[in-house]
Amino acid sequence: MxxxxxxxxxxxxxxxxxxxxxxxxxxxxxxxxxxxxxxxxxxxxxxxxxxxxxxxxxxxxxxxxxxxxxxxxxxxxxxxxxxxxxxxxxxxxxxxxxxxxxxxxxxxxxxxxxxxxxxxxxxxxxxxxxxxxxxxxxxxxxxxxxxxLDEHELRVRATVLDHKIPCLAFVLEESQHINIWKNRLEREGLPKGPWLQALKLAILQGKDDNYPIEVNWRDAEEEHVRRFTLGELKRSILRIVPGMRIGYVVDALYCPANVLRLEKLLKGVDWLYIEAGFTHEEAETAARKYHLTATQAGRIARRVDAKRMVPFHFSSRYQDRAEILVKEAKAAFMAIDKETG
Ligand SMILES: [Zn+2]
Incomplete structure (x- = not known):
């Protein structure tokens, strides 16, 4: 999807x-x-x-x-x-x-x-x-x-990180995808029509499974009315899959409180855009400036179980050597060992 x-x-x-x-x-x-x-x-x-x-x-x-x-x-x-x-x-x-x-x-x-x-x-x-x-x-x-921001189709949630000042990290969350099995609709003898939009809306609004859904239509001979619960229709004609989630993390100190907040916000994100400003060799400089190193970015991505990571916001001192930051972040993201520091 x-x-x-x-x-x-x-x-x-x-x-x-x-x-x-x-x-x-x-x-x-x-x-x-x-x-x-x-x-x-x-x-x-x-x-x-x-x-x-x-x-x-x-x-x-x-x-x-x-x-x-x-x-x-x-x-x-x-x-x-x-x-x-x-x-x-x-x-x-x-x-x-x-x-x-x-x-x-x-x-x-x-x-x-x-x-x-x-x-x-x-x-x-x-x-x-x-x-x-x-x-x-x-x-x-x-x-x-x-x-x-909280709309039917998406939400943007945030957390406050320590960057010597408050700095917001964000996650963009697409609502779940609601797919209709067309062949099952036919099998049930139900028509397409505006009621399907109302059905999707009821799900996005979080209505419970007992919520009534009425399907009205008219064919050449007669008027039809059928009543279902939301739960019945979910089981019979719908396939619901989770929507995509995208994390955005920039300037932050690598400290337990920040990592914990990110873990809470970003668990299982599909994509994580994360700053990886310095090599780990310069961890002291990074900490003094309240920024992440590439290794720390990779560790965070692994800790939150991100499916993919995009390191960025590199310090200009690596202008000709971007690949060392990318490599370092990737290595920490893929590492099998338990995190040590
Ligand atoms: Zn900053």
Missing amino acids: KPIFQCQLVNDPFGDPALYVEFLFQKRAILFDLGDIHALSPRKLLRLSHIFVSHTHMDHFYGFDYLLRVCLGRAMTLHLYGPPGFIDNIEHRLGGYTWNLVENYVDELVFIAHEWGGGNRMQRARFPCRRAFDREPLPDAEVLEGAL
């Missing part, structure tokens, strides 16, 4: 981080981190609906200005998420420009900024272009199980 989205690191592993996730059946995309995004065409940027920023160190956030430049004057609402202090960061970036002619813009760009530091509340504020991006408070949103 094809996943509903496709991921692309915007730059090579030395470029400032940005992971672009495109939805295959909609003109929509989401982005993890706002590093160097110049390689994304305006067409791609204009598809963005939600952007998740791990933290606002410059290399993860300076793309905000380019995004603003491309989206200004467009009818767009962009949701941005980040760690504590993020709403102020957005306000200050927007405050760096002069906005005396925007009140007459027909198409309005609006930013909705969300800031989360763990727990079950998320602060929010609105920045509408026509009001010169003045900050307007919004009521807090509720966050369950770290889910910053």
Whole structure:
């Protein structure tokens, strides 16, 4: 079964981080981190609906200005998420420009900024272009199980890591795939129709197995009505498979608390994009800067049982030697021995 989205690191592993996730059946995309995004065409940027920023160190956030430049004057609402202090960061970036002619813009760009530091509340504020991006408070949103975004088809959950400041790691989770066995539908004598969408929705909404589903249709002779429970239909005509899960981890200290949080968030992910900034020889430098080495990245990938790992966010000191970081991360990921440190 094809996943509903496709991921692309915007730059090579030395470029400032940005992971672009495109939805295959909609003109929509989401982005993890706002590093160097110049390689994304305006067409791609204009598809963005939600952007998740791990933290606002410059290399993860300076793309905000380019995004603003491309989206200004467009009818767009962009949701941005980040760690504590993020709403102020957005306000200050927007405050760096002069906005005396925007009140007459027909198409309005609006930013909705969300800031989360763990727990079950998320602060929010609105920045509408026509009001010169003045900050307007919004009521807090509720966050369950770290889910910053929760839609029928996907969720984005986060955890807070120690990078000497709070830094968010994310997992994008596609909802389960619900496939209908066409031959079984025929065998049961049931027609195709809008009721199948209602059936899928009931599953995505987490209705229990006793939830009633009614199927109505009319053929040449008569009107038909049949009633089922959700559980019956699950057994007879559906195949439900788990959706794809993608982890995104950047700047973090390698310490037990961080590893534990990542394990909780990312267990069994299909793809793990993870920073591998330094060789393990330079573990001391990495720790001083609150970053991961390639070996530590590989160990984390193994610890969370990732199916595949993509190491990136390499320090520029390895510019001509990217392969040593890739090799090192891979070796730790594939290692059979128990982790020792
Ligand atoms: Zn950082």
